[in-house]
Amino acid sequence: MPELREPSQRVSPRARLMWGTAALLESVVVLVILWVVGPENDWVPLPLWGVVAVGVVAAAYVVGMPPWRYRVHRWEVTDTAVYTQTGWWVRERRIAPMSRIQTVDHAEGLLAQVFGLATVTVTTASAAGALEIAGLERGRALALVEQLTVQADTVSGDAT
Structure with a gap:
């Protein structure tokens, strides 16, 4: 069995910058919270070396x-399906036949907009x-939405 x-297409190389920026912002928030509650306080008995360790991991x-x-x-x-591969620790491959597509949506979060x-x-x-499919160039994403909408509409089936 083969x-x-x-899948053959990659997301935009700018997605790396977007993901890195998001991770940096999340890490800064966590570190600021840890620092504000203070090392070795009554709420969170985290020593200073613990805050430093969190910073290194971040x-x-x-x-x-x-x-x-x-x-x-x-x-x-x-012509017959949408195929994606995602993951961080665990890879997930999913294939959706065109006949099963119900909706195709386009979204641009604030950070995504900054990176186009x-x-x-x-x-x-x-x-x-x-x-x-996250991290597509805006124009490519809009074209893909249009392409999938047309393709899904021309395939027979009831999308259920």
Whole structure:
């Protein structure tokens, strides 16, 4: 039995910057909270070395996660299906037949807008939930929404 190949398309290289920036902002918030509640206080008995350790782990996350995630996140659209691969620790590959597509959505969060990126969400009749392609260039995402809408509309089936 042949092994399932990876989808052929990558997300935008700018997605690495967006993910890194998001991780940095999250890490700063955590570190500020830890610092404000204060090392070795009554609420959180965390010694100063604990705050430093959290900072080291956060720095490793900010530096290591974006390139790792970029290598994994892929997508592809064929005449018959939408195929995605996502993950961080666990890789998930999902294939949604065109006949099962119910909606195709486009979203741009604040940080995504700063980097000119968007997310396309393909909702199907699957209990596993929607397929999400995050980190696409805005123009590519809009074109993909249009393409999928047309393709899903031309395929026979009831999307249930």
